[in-house]
Every structure is written in C-alpha cells, then in structure tokens.
Amino acid sequence: MSRLRLTSSFASQFTRPLSVTRLPTPEPGLVDAPAENAEALRSLLASLKPPLSPSAVDDALEYLATSSTTAFAEDAQSRALRDALVNQVAVGLYSRSLDEYLHEATEIEAEADWWSNVERSQLNVLVFLIQTLPERLTRVFRTIVETTRAQHMPLQLSVFSPSSLLRLFPSTAFQPSALTRAFFPHLENEQTLSVVWSRPSSRTPRFLHSIWSALFLPLHLTREECRIKRRQLEHMRDRRAEQLGRLADLRTVASASQTFPSTRLTAILSELPVEPLDDLQHVQHISSMLIPNHIEAHGAELAQLRRPSRLSLMWPKLLLYPPLALLAVRSLYNSRASLTQMALDTKETIQGFIKNSLVDPIKEVLKTVRTGGEDGVIVRREGVMADLDSLERMALSLARDHLNYTTAQLDDLSKQIRVGDLTPVLQLYEEDIKRPVKSALTGTLLRSLFIQVQKAKVDIDQALSGIDKLLKSQELTFAFVGLAPALVIVGLASSYVSRVSRGLFDRGKFGRSKKRVVAWGAMRRIERLLVSPPPRVHGVKSSALSDHATGMLLISVTRLRAYAEANLPANSRLRDGFLEDVGDLEDPAMPREEKLRVVERMWRFWGPELGWSSVAAL
Known part of the structure; x- marks a missing residue:
C-alpha cells in the first residue's frame, strides 16, 4: 500500500479530540480473544494515540487489509478491538484528507497569486512573454510541420514566408488562425474574443495596424492568458475550499457520535451517493481509492495551470548575463x-x-x-581696555595742565571717563572753538580734538565688543x-x-515584503469572510459560516501560520502571541463574533509591528 502525505500540524490539532479513545476492557462472560489477534490489535490501538502518526495509520490499514474478517468474528472482544481500530484509522484518514485538501488549496492559491502578479504589471507581462517565447515558437513550428504534412506539401523555407503562412493559416474576424492559437494556447477554448482578427479596414492605415498588432496585441493576449489561468485556478481553489469546509463541519458531527461517521467522509471525498457498506469497507475504499485517485487527478489538473518551470523563467538571465558580465569586465579592464x-x-x-x-x-x-568661547571673535578685551586707559590718561593730562584739577577732582574725572562722561573736556573744547585759530596755535583745541577722536575709537571698540559678545553667545x-x-x-x-x-x-526583520503582503492579504480575507452576511438555512439566518467560507477561512489561517513559522523569530513573544491568535481563528467552536475580536486584536497588535500598512500598496 502506497504511503500518503504526512498530516500537518493543523490537521493533527484539529482532529485531536476525535482520536482520544480508550481501549476496550474485557467483559465478564466473553470468550477470550486469540492471543495473537488481541495482542496485535491492542498494539496497533496503542500506537494510534494523538497526534496520530501516518506510519501507524498505514500499519493499521495493512493489518486490516491482510487479516481475514473471520479472525474477528470469533468473539465480541475481538470485534470491539477491531471496531476501535477502524474508528481510529478513520480519524487518521480524516486528518489526512484535511491535510491533503488544505495543502492543495494553498498550492493552488500560490499559483493563482503568481499569475495575478504577472497580470498586474505590463512589464511583468512583457517579461513573461519573453520567458515563454521558446516554448511558444516550438509549438508554432510543430503546427506548421503538421499542417504541411497534412496537406502533403514539401517542408521548405518558402513555407515560412508571411504570404505562405497566411494561405496556410487563414483567420476570420473573430476567430484566430491555428498558428495564433499555437502561439497562445488559451485561445483554443475561447468562444469570443475581445480583439478583432480581421485585416485592417480601409479607414485604418495598414502601417498603423501592423504596428499595433506587432506591439500591443501579443501583450494583450499574454495578459488574457494570465487572467484565464488565474480564474481557472481560483475556481479550482473554490471547489477545494467547499470540500474543505464540509470536511471541517464533519468534526462537529463526529464529536457528537460514539464512532466516526465514515460514510459521510466517503460521501464528501467522492461527491457521489454512497453505497451501504460497513466502516471497514469505507476505510479501505478511502485509503486505497478515493485519496490516491484524488491526488493523481489534482496533479493532472494543476499541471496545465502551473507557472512555467524555473529553467523557462531563468533562461533570459542565463543567456544575457554572461555576455553582459564579460562586456562589463572588458570595459572595466580597458x-x-x-x-x-x-x-x-x-x-x-x-x-x-x-x-x-x-x-x-x-x-x-x-x-x-x-x-x-573665551577668545574674542572680532576684538579682544585687552585691546578695548588699552584704548580706554589711553583715553583716560589723555583727559587727565589735559585737566591737570589747563584746568588745574586737584587729586580729588582727577579721581572723580577718572570715574566719569570710565562711564563715558567727558564733560570737562567738552567744555574746554567749546571754549576753544570760539577762537579756533588762536586756540589751535596757542591753546588746547588740538588736544581736546584728539581726545574726542580717541573717545570715538573707544566707542567703536565697545560697540564691536557688544557684537562680539552676541556672536559668542551663539557660537555653538x-x-x-x-x-x-x-x-x-x-x-x-x-x-x-x-x-x-x-x-x-537580508530578508527583512519579519520576512520579505512579498511574504508580509501574503499575510496582509490573508488577514483581510479572514475579516471579509467573518463580516460577510450569514447564510440562510430554511429561511432563517444562521450564525455559522457556509462551507465555502469555512474552507477559505482555513486556507487563509493556514497561510498566516506558515508565514509566522517561517518568518517570525523563534521563541519570541511576537511569534508565540501571533500563533495563539491563529489558533483561536482555527478553533471551530469559537463563535463568529469572538473571531472578529481576535482579528481586530491582530490588526491592532501585529499590524504596526509587521508593517502591514506599508506593504499594502505593493
């Protein structure tokens, strides 16, 4: 029996209450079970403890498939052990189904996001067209070869001329030619087109139409291809979300029952009416047919919608970077x-x-x-004091020689000069100016005039000293x-x-911006789902979410958990608190209103810290 995928942490935690089972105890009066069967069953049941190990589930499935039904029909104790084992295996398959559908939905959404990012930018569309050009040209060449062989024409270089190609692959007004459909495969399934494929009309110059067709039409069709694949992936994701919601709702039914409802699990996985079978047959059918067939069908369906391979996306860089690097090295060397x-x-x-x-x-x-700032900027203090002392000596000498001042009067005059008062000198100057010629020749006019010049110099020095103090106060x-x-x-x-x-x-403190954009989008979707109008059941509003909304909620919460586990610092309060809030959103028993409060708390606490407001515009 092939090994299936391992269960995720969410599925393990989600199904933990269903996997808590007590081993049946022997009842009085019952025939003891064969030692080999009882020991094997008890050992398998003991290994199926939460969290259920996928290998233990597979071992139990192998044992149930290889053991005959008559081995459990001899006594009631063996049947009880077998029923308990089948119930635990059903829980394990339920957990595996949840994990598989959740993994598929997140994988589909990641591919849809990639196509959306390409579609959103004209430059990304052009780059994608260049990246897929070899594959498109290969399909075109194969189409030309097949068409020429079908028409029994020799494959020559003249076949590839524009005139020959127009004759071989004619186009109508709204139907592209086979050559164009080979270059853009999505046109095969399109019934109507948003562009006209006919030749230019008489009112449209052929030259302009050719330029438009050569430049803008390929970009338009490439964007249409991205849009179509994105929509198909979103439709595929919605179907997975619908089934995921049904699987999540099954937990409520299983919690209220003594045994796991394997019949309902089979109906959800098969999406068909279920035949009346016992639980063991349902479990074997799920493990051997439904889950493996679904995985194979999913891979085949998704293969047509996946992004191109890594080599296809990287070949332009691999082709251009080495010559450019060589030219750069040569230019630098020269x-x-x-x-x-x-x-x-x-x-x-x-x-x-x-x-x-x-x-x-x-x-x-x-x-x-x-x-x-002790030193002066414009004048020094010593220079100002020297000029003032010189003025004082000149005035005192004049007063002593011509005014006959006593020592006490000279002391008073010295104090007046210190404060800028030269009244005696000015009075003498006023008397001398009455007889300017005589005073200039025999009097004191020149001495008093020179004293006033010295006084002007002192005044200028003091003014500059004031400016100097102002500058020093603002020097810092x-x-x-x-x-x-x-x-x-x-x-x-x-x-x-x-x-x-x-x-x-560096990938950033809490992941690159693209990762935070994914978390921001998941948060926005969760809030949008929780505030959406509740569904009506028999004309009455229900507080529960619809199956599609439940599935989309689980997908978004899983993306939040994956972001936190991969990008938030380990063993930090931020990560632990974030995961606690994610766990609250995963809890199916929490009402919608309480989950809305959790979302508000996450926006309030983690939004500013993770920079969701800054990455929302990307």
Whole structure:
C-alpha cells in the first residue's frame, strides 16, 4: 500500500479530540480473544494515540487489509478491538484528507497569486512573454510541420514566408488562425474574443495596424492568458475550499457520535451517493481509492495551470548575463587607468569631506562646549581696555595742565571717563572753538580734538565688543549650523546603504515584503469572510459560516501560520502571541463574533509591528 502525505500540524490539532479513545476492557462472560489477534490489535490501538502518526495509520490499514474478517468474528472482544481500530484509522484518514485538501488549496492559491502578479504589471507581462517565447515558437513550428504534412506539401523555407503562412493559416474576424492559437494556447477554448482578427479596414492605415498588432496585441493576449489561468485556478481553489469546509463541519458531527461517521467522509471525498457498506469497507475504499485517485487527478489538473518551470523563467538571465558580465569586465579592464584615478579622486574627496566638513567641525563644537568661547571673535578685551586707559590718561593730562584739577577732582574725572562722561573736556573744547585759530596755535583745541577722536575709537571698540559678545553667545549654534549639511549627507548615505544592504543580503526583520503582503492579504480575507452576511438555512439566518467560507477561512489561517513559522523569530513573544491568535481563528467552536475580536486584536497588535500598512500598496 502506497504511503500518503504526512498530516500537518493543523490537521493533527484539529482532529485531536476525535482520536482520544480508550481501549476496550474485557467483559465478564466473553470468550477470550486469540492471543495473537488481541495482542496485535491492542498494539496497533496503542500506537494510534494523538497526534496520530501516518506510519501507524498505514500499519493499521495493512493489518486490516491482510487479516481475514473471520479472525474477528470469533468473539465480541475481538470485534470491539477491531471496531476501535477502524474508528481510529478513520480519524487518521480524516486528518489526512484535511491535510491533503488544505495543502492543495494553498498550492493552488500560490499559483493563482503568481499569475495575478504577472497580470498586474505590463512589464511583468512583457517579461513573461519573453520567458515563454521558446516554448511558444516550438509549438508554432510543430503546427506548421503538421499542417504541411497534412496537406502533403514539401517542408521548405518558402513555407515560412508571411504570404505562405497566411494561405496556410487563414483567420476570420473573430476567430484566430491555428498558428495564433499555437502561439497562445488559451485561445483554443475561447468562444469570443475581445480583439478583432480581421485585416485592417480601409479607414485604418495598414502601417498603423501592423504596428499595433506587432506591439500591443501579443501583450494583450499574454495578459488574457494570465487572467484565464488565474480564474481557472481560483475556481479550482473554490471547489477545494467547499470540500474543505464540509470536511471541517464533519468534526462537529463526529464529536457528537460514539464512532466516526465514515460514510459521510466517503460521501464528501467522492461527491457521489454512497453505497451501504460497513466502516471497514469505507476505510479501505478511502485509503486505497478515493485519496490516491484524488491526488493523481489534482496533479493532472494543476499541471496545465502551473507557472512555467524555473529553467523557462531563468533562461533570459542565463543567456544575457554572461555576455553582459564579460562586456562589463572588458570595459572595466580597458578603463582601468581612468578608473584608478577616479577611485583615488573619490578617496581624496571622501577623506577631505570627512576631515574638513565632519571631523574638524565636530572638534570645534567640542572645544566650544569645553572652553565656553573665551577668545574674542572680532576684538579682544585687552585691546578695548588699552584704548580706554589711553583715553583716560589723555583727559587727565589735559585737566591737570589747563584746568588745574586737584587729586580729588582727577579721581572723580577718572570715574566719569570710565562711564563715558567727558564733560570737562567738552567744555574746554567749546571754549576753544570760539577762537579756533588762536586756540589751535596757542591753546588746547588740538588736544581736546584728539581726545574726542580717541573717545570715538573707544566707542567703536565697545560697540564691536557688544557684537562680539552676541556672536559668542551663539557660537555653538553657528558651529552646529556649519556641521548640519555634513550630518545630513552622512545620514542620507547611511540610510541608503542600509536599505540597499537589507534588500540584497537580508530578508527583512519579519520576512520579505512579498511574504508580509501574503499575510496582509490573508488577514483581510479572514475579516471579509467573518463580516460577510450569514447564510440562510430554511429561511432563517444562521450564525455559522457556509462551507465555502469555512474552507477559505482555513486556507487563509493556514497561510498566516506558515508565514509566522517561517518568518517570525523563534521563541519570541511576537511569534508565540501571533500563533495563539491563529489558533483561536482555527478553533471551530469559537463563535463568529469572538473571531472578529481576535482579528481586530491582530490588526491592532501585529499590524504596526509587521508593517502591514506599508506593504499594502505593493
């Protein structure tokens, strides 16, 4: 018997309450079962404990298939053991079916998302057309060869001329030719087309129509191909979700029953009326026919809708990158002298920027903070004091020689000069100016005039000293203003380098943006399903979700769990809390309103941390 897929963690946890079974105890008055049968059955039942091991389920299936039914008909104890074993195997197959349908649905949705991403961008459509060009040209060549052989024509180079191809593969207004259908296989099943295939009308210039056909028509048809495959995959996913919802609802029925309803499981998997069989026959039919046939049919159906192979997607890079790399290396080698000089200039520029615009200004800032700016900026304090002392000596000398001041008067005049009061000198100047010529020759006019010149110089020095104090008070501000452009440049460069390095060498703190987009889409779908109008059962609104909604909810929750297990830090509060909320959404017993509260909590707690608002626009 072929081994089937392993069960997922979700299926194991989902079916755990159904797999908790007590071994039957011997009843008085019953004939003891044969030792070999009883021991084998008890050993198999003991191995089928939650979480159910797939290998244990397969071993039980092999034992039930090889053992004859008469071996269990001798006594009631053997029949009880066999029934318990069949029930546990049915639970294991139920878990396996859940896992299989869930795996298929998530696989289908991943393929649909890939086609959606290609369809969303015109550039992606062009790249996809180039990537699949060899396969398309191969189909076209095969079609030409088959057509020429069917018409008993010799295969010559002239057959591949445009005129010969138009005669061999004519097209109508709304039906493309066989050659076009070979290039775009999705046109085989299209009844109507959104583009006109006829030749250009008299009102449309042939040249413009040819340009439109050569440039835009292939892109349009390629996008249509992506759209058709995406829709087929979504329809396929919806069917899986419908069956997955029915399988999930079966747990409620199984929880209320003493034995697992194998008949209903067979009906869900086969989607056909079920013949009246016993549980053992149903289990054997599910394990040997329904699940393997479904896996094979799924693979055949999905093979036509999968994305191209990795080699098909990579061949343009494999073809273009080596020559481009060779040209780049050759160009760099030929320009090694200029590149060396450029590197040296760049090095000197960076060193000069760091030293002159960053390091030296920082040293000046630190010096200003440490010393407080003791030195003058415009004038020095000693120079101002020297000019003031010179003015004082000149005024005192004039007062002593011509005004005959006493020592006390000279002391008072000295104090007046310190505060800028030169009234005695000015009075003497006023008297001398009345007789300017005589005073200039024999009097004190020139001395008083020179004293006023010295007073003007002192006033200018004091004004400059005030400006100097103002500048010193803002010296730290000026130092930071001079440093700010360099800091801005360094900050922008560091941010750019960090962003580039994170994009090239790091997958992000919580996964790449594409992974977070998947989680964001799953969260949005879960909330949309939970707020959707409830279905009506016999004209009455039901609080339960429909089968399709239940299946889609499980698919979305599984994608959230896969994202958390692969991208969130292990053993962190973030991951543990996220998985706890995912487990609440997986719980079929939790009402819809409670699940909506869980969704709100996840948006509130994990949305900002995982950056869902920033990746929503991708």
